[in-house]
Amino acid sequence: MKPSVILYKALPDDLQRRLEAHFSVTKVPNLDADTVQNHADAFKNAEGLLGSSEKVDAALLDNMPALRATSTISVGYDNFDVDALNARRVLLMHTPTALTETVADTLMALILSSARRVVEVAERVKAGEWTKGIGPDWFGTDVHHKTIGIVGMGRIGLALAQRAHFGFGMPVLYNARRQHKEADERFNARHCDLDTLLQEADFVCSILPLTDETRHLFGAAEFAKMKSSAIFINAGRGQVVDENALIAALKAGEIHAAGLDVFEQEPLPVSSELLKLPNVVALPHIGSATHETRYNMAATAVDNLIDALNGKIEKNCVNPQVK
Ligand SMILES: NC(=O)C1=CN([C@@H]2O[C@H](COP(=O)(O)OP(=O)(O)OC[C@H]3O[C@@H](n4cnc5c(N)ncnc54)[C@H](OP(=O)(O)O)[C@@H]3O)[C@@H](O)[C@H]2O)C=CC1
Numbered sequence: 504m505k506p507s508v509i510l511y512k513a514l515p516d517d518l519q520r521r522l523e524a525h526f527s528v529t530k531v532p533n534l535d536a537d538t539v540q541n542h543a544d545a546f547k548n549a550e551g552l553l554g555s556s557e558k559v560d561a562a563l564l565d566n567m568p569a570l571r572a573t574s575t576i577s578v579g580y581d582n583f584d585v586d587a588l589n590a591r592r593v594l595l596m597h598t599p600t601a602l603t604e605t606v607a608d609t610l611m612a613l614i615l616s617s618a619r620r621v622v623e624v625a626e627r628v629k630a631g632e633w634t635k636g637i638g639p640d641w642f643g644t645d646v647h648h649k650t651i652g653i654v655g656m657g658r659i660g661l662a663l664a665q666r667a668h669f670g671f672g673m674p675v676l677y678n679a680r681r682q683h684k685e686a687d688e689r690f691n692a693r694h695c696d697l698d699t700l701l702q703e704a705d706f707v708c709s710i711l712p713l714t715d716e717t718r719h720l721f722g723a724a725e726f727a728k729m730k731s732s733a734i735f736i737n738a739g740r741g742q743v744v745d746e747n748a749l750i751a752a753l754k755a756g757e758i759h760a761a762g763l764d765v766f767e768q769e770p771l772p773v774s775s776e777l778l779k780l781p782n783v784v785a786l787p788h789i790g791s792a793t794h795e796t797r798y799n800m801a802a803t804a805v806d807n808l809i810d811a812l813n814g815k816i817e818k819n820c821v822n823p824q825v826k
């Protein structure tokens with residue numbers, strides 16, 4: 504008999520078929536308590552769980568006593584209670600390599616669009632305001648050769664540094680818990696403490712995971728340390744930033760602009776002050792959202808679950824020690 508799995512995210516047809524070739528699949532819309540109750544037997548018997556963007560906590564796991572592996576269609580796994588998974592010896596698989604380059608492209612798009620005011624001036628053209636040659640009130644600021652400060656020099660941080668160094672001639676500063684020789688050697692990058700980065704960078708780019716240490720890492724004190732010309736970029740996780748402090752810093756002119764792909768609350772409420780500020784580019788968490796990359800992520804997640812339930816966890820496993 505095939506092992507049972509719960510699928511809580513729509514997959515492309517061919518990937519759903521690949522999953523069904525290996526497992527008996529129960530498809531559910533989400534992991535809400537009502538859904539679990541309505542499919543109680545399926546959750547009770549499931550050995551695998553596959554999807555994304557839902558909370559996987561101890562309360563859910565208590566309803567899944569047969570679970571052996573979870574597979575998320577994402578690299579970030581802050582929505583999983585890893586301690587609870589470890590305590591139950593449940594593997595957590597993720598998709599670290601499939602999306603790196605695409606997310607780095609999104610970061611560059613945020614940098615360019617916030618510095619050159621691309622969204623704002625394009626809207627002005629559509630509103631019929633381009634009626635004569637433009638003046639300084641339409642100008643932006645340069646990106647090339649400005650200093651980029653990357654907070655989080657992991658896979659995506661490295662791919663961003665590559666673009667900034669080779670593509671735009673930007674000096675690269677970075678902060679991470681440890682020094683990354685590869686970044687130093689390939690991109691002439693300089694590892695520094697966060698305060699130095701905040702004081703010296705023209706673009707402060709956060710691509711951090713959400714953890715107990717990074718929650719609200721960027722608050723009023725950090726924005727106050729940045730240059731008044733600095734542009735703050737965040738494509739890591741929204742809760743790494745105290746959003747009220749960011750709004751206050753933008754309004755007070757403590758920093759020049761912000762480019763954001765992630766928010767404390769998603770979807771970003773339409774009432775958010777951020778949406779009223781012309782110097783904010785706000786994207787709907789599209790870091791990895793290209794057809795190619797989303798397909799590759801889903802394929803990786805399917806293969807990860809097949810591997811994990813067959814005891815093969817050489818790659819993409821967050822907690823291999825529980826095997
Ligand atoms: N907007 C989007 O759509 C997407 C967002 N993301 C987010 O980006 C994050 C990063 O992804 P990825 O680059 O693959 O992850 P990695 O694990 O490769 O890199 C994480 C980096 O963050 C650093 N870091 C972690 N904690 C701290 C800390 N307390 N202080 C300073 N640095 C810290 C790590 O430091 P060290 O190297 O020293 O360990 C590492 O350099 C994901 O976890 C996810 O939250 C990812 C994909 C898409």
Ligand SMILES: O=CC(=O)O
Pocket residue numbers: 576577578579580602790791
């Ligand atoms: O935010 C997206 C991810 O893959 O993590």
